């Protein structure tokens with residue numbers, strides 16, 4: 001976060017205006033003082049008019065400055081959002097592809113809490129808080145008893161607030177975490193509704209949810225019992241305190257003849273001014289701490305993610321060469337190695353088939369090749385340049401990736417094929433044609449504008465796969481990585497895929513297929529066999545096939 005920018009443009013002006021406002025806020029008490037002590041004494045109407053005019057002027061100026069101050073805060077808020085939100089979303093998405101630990105999903109929420117603090121009443125009270133000692137000194141100079149009264153009442157309210165925190169904090173935290181569990185359970189039940197309804201799991205589901213929810217209710221009522229009691233006591237103390245203020249003032253007047261009516265009135269106003277930020281600090285310190293925590297997290301997240309290599313290499317568009325050099329990848333937390341020391345290289349225009357048993361690391365290899373996961377050791381090179389040195393938004397357009405589990409976005413078919421960019425009709429149609437999707441889309445009621453996802457048309461598994469394929473093909477990427485592209489295709493879909501492969505080969509696209517289907521293996525020039533996270537064989541297809549056959553024959557002989 002560019003703190004200096006914010007301090008210079010927003011914080012300093014706001015602090016300055018707060019100073020002026022607080023000075024002007026002394027005007028009403030001076031006015032009262034003059035009224036009771038001077039005007040009443042001299043019985044001069046002119047003095048009354050003059051005082052009133054001066055007060056009016058002061059209040060007007062204060063009102064205007066107040067408006068300007070709140071506008072500055074709104075601007076600070078918007079500037080913060082403009083500067084940070086897109087960056088945070090980008091970093092959140094980038095961080096979410098790592099298989100390690102929890103992705104940061106709360107950065108935008110943290111930004112939201114900092115922003116709502118900036119436009120809420122809290123920041124104003126906080127900016128006024130430095131004035132508290134000055135008000136206290138003035139009260140003391142009027143009469144020490146007035147200050148003692150303020151301190152006594154504040155201490156009383158503060159102890160109630162601390163008691164409330166002490167008594168409700170842990171049940172509230174427990175209630176919240178129990179509540180999160182219950183909510184997550186309902187979310188997963190809704191996602192799996194088909195399974196639940198098909199196999200009559202409703203009653204079991206309700207039973208499990210009810211036991212989670214019971215905990216929430218017990219913990220919540222425990223916390224609210226205490227917060228109710230304390231809020232009642234706080235109201236009582238607050239009222240008592242205010243009444244005591246007047247009583248103390250009157251008492252001072254009775255015992256101290258130099259303490260005039262003007263003092264009493266002016267003192268009352270200053271007393272109220274001092275009470276504002278004090279009450280806020282007492283009742284709002286928890287939210288203040290939460291905002292500070294949100295800010296600290298945000299700051300750490302921004303700092304952590306800006307530790308990137310200065311990766312603004314100006315690289316020409318790739319030709320399609322891709323290679324892995326001694327790449328190893330594992331899950332740090334569990335120490336499980338998913339990919340062990342894999343090396344291979346493809347020249348532009350090669351077509352490679354990756355085969356191997358389930359869980360041998362084929363999809364992991366694909367995720368590494370597209371840069372979604374970063375290798376812990378070794379390098380992946382595209383046209384000789386380390387993939388890590390390519391800015392992801394610039395290399396992305398040269399890569400087509402069809403993941404094993406396809407996720408489409410809410411939006412039109414064209415939006416999805418165009419990778420959420422403003423769709424270029426010609427390019428969308430070209431990609432759809434290669435993917436064998438064009439005719440299918442034309443039969444849909446709204447063609448390419450058909451909305452899919454939430455509230456839109458539901459696509460079949462095979463249709464989703466083809467939309468995902470067209471999305472990978474969009475913009476004629478130089479490198480194409482398809483993870484089981486035939487998983488939910490029918491014969492027509494497979495024919496379209498085989499035709500697409502021929503087209504890609506003619507176009508010189510480097511294509512990597514992960515597949516179990518021998519049909520597709522026939523169409524590739526090279527073959528890579530994965531076994532248990534390691535590369536078991538790599539080379540021209542015929543050669544690898546021969547090696548594999550030899551190995552099976554040997555195994556049969558020795559058995």
Ligand SMILES: Nc1ncnc2c1ncn2[C@@H]1O[C@H](COP(=O)(O)OP(=O)(O)OP(=O)(O)O)[C@@H](O)[C@H]1O
Pocket residue numbers: 099331338356357358359360361362363364365404
């Ligand atoms: N996000 C993840 N976190 C931890 N481990 C993972 C993750 N994704 C995959 N794995 C593990 O990595 C190993 C390889 O998985 P991968 O998906 O690469 O296999 P695959 O060869 O593609 O299998 P399939 O043919 O079934 O798709 C598996 O043991 C799997 O448990």
Ligand SMILES: [Mg+2]
Pocket residue numbers: 362363364404483
């Ligand atoms: Mg897989």
